[in-house]
Amino acid sequence: MLGQAEGLKQEPKIISVVSGKGGVGKSLIAVNLSIAMNKLGKKVLLYDIDIGFGSVEILLGSSAKLTMKDYFQNKTSLDNIIMKTKYDIDIISGGLDVEDLVYFNIGNKDSLFKDFSRVMSKYDFIILDFPPGYNENLENFYESSDFMVLITTSEPTSLINAYTFLKMMAVKGIDPDELHVVLNMARDMKDARKCMERFIGVIERFIGMSPSATHIMRFDNSVRKSVENQKPFVVEKKTSQPSLVIYRLANLITKERKIKEKKTFLDKLKAFLRIG
Ligand SMILES: Nc1ncnc2c1ncn2[C@@H]1O[C@H](COP(=O)(O)OP(=O)(O)OP(=O)(O)O)[C@@H](O)[C@H]1O
Ligand SMILES: [Mg+2]
Structure with a gap:
């Protein structure tokens, strides 16, 4: 039965890794965050909603035989599409295209x-x-999130698209408990801090959103290498700046908090599946 009924285990929390613009490091951060959280003793399921082909699988160097598509086509059970990985995290590969998302509806x-x-x-x-x-086809997923991790780079197009993403969320009334903003691929920390400060100022002023925490991740060749070698950098290069950023994020997300739950996991699951 559900965690809540057991009275012991906490309800699962949903973390969404999003961005306005492509290629800013979402999949990389999602994979490494999953592994870091596992190292902190948490049981993690990484769900690759990415449309088309699975970047999560590539980053982990393993490939799923079955995807959500097979489940939706009644070819297999949901349990069968969960793939175990050597990093002790489980993954689900979306394998869906936009039209398939209609299945959720x-x-x-x-x-x-x-x-x-x-x-x-x-x-x-x-x-x-x-x-x-x-x-908009993914709104049910955004709505069910407890934590939203928004990734951007300092490029103007990436920042503008990140702003638009948050603006859309606000317009639609989507309000995760915590928003974390990650400025990725920073080449100069001083410039990156300034850029982050300006970005946060703008979203506070024009959207009325305040992130719980901000994170700056350096551009690091070891990250590139980890992608080429299909070996997550939080495992390969534990003390690199990007690894420390991921562990800080993992620590912040997993820390005990006494916030009052706005919604139960079942409510969130209903939003996820667009029920009720
Ligand atoms: N901190 C970093 N240092 C060096 N390279 C990085 C860093 N972050 C990301 N990259 C590079 O950017 C590439 C794209 O990352 P990733 O696939 O995670 O982006 P994405 O946001 O998931 O893209 P998409 O929007 O297409 O899904 C990585 O393969 C890696 O080479
Ligand atoms: Mg990706």
């Missing part, structure tokens, strides 16, 4: 809900790796 809601609540309640955290940009 028209599929058999009762069985979807049963399957998802049973499978997801085994985890402490579910990390969702998104395609870039605000996508």
Whole structure:
């Protein structure tokens, strides 16, 4: 049954890794964050919602035989599409295209809900790796998030698209408990800090959102290498600046907090599956 009913295990929390623009490091951060959280003793399911081909799988050097598409086409059970990895995190590969997302809207809601609540309640955290940009077909996923990790670089186009993403969220009334902003691929820390300060100032002033924490990740050749070698950098280069940033993020997200739950996991799951 669900974690709540057990009275022992906490309900799973959902972390969404998003960005306005593509290629800013979402998948890389989602994969490494999953592993770091696992090292902190959490059971993690990484769900690659990325449309088309699975970057998570490439980054982990393993490939899923079955995807969500097979589940939606009733070819297999939800349990069968969960892939174990050598890093002790489990992954689900989306393998969906935009039209397939319609399944979330028209599929058999009762069985979807049963399957998802049973499978997801085994985890402490579910990390969702998104395609870039605000996508209305994915709103149910954004809505179900407890934590939103927004990745940008200091490039103006990336910042503007990140701003637009948050603006869309605000317009739609999507309000995660915590927003973390990561400025990735920083080449100069002083410039990056200034850029972050300006960005936060703008979103506070014009959107009325305040991030819980900000993070600056350096451009680092070891990150590039880790992608080429298909070996996550939090494992390969534990003390590099990008690894320390990921561990700080993991620590902040996993720390005990006494915030009052706005929604139960079941409510969030309903949003996720667009029920009710
Ligand atoms: N801190 C960094 N230092 C060096 N290279 C980086 C860093 N972060 C990301 N990269 C490079 O950027 C590439 C793109 O990263 P990634 O695939 O995670 O982006 P993404 O946001 O998921 O892209 P998409 O929007 O296409 O899904 C990586 O393969 C890596 O080479
Ligand atoms: Mg990606």
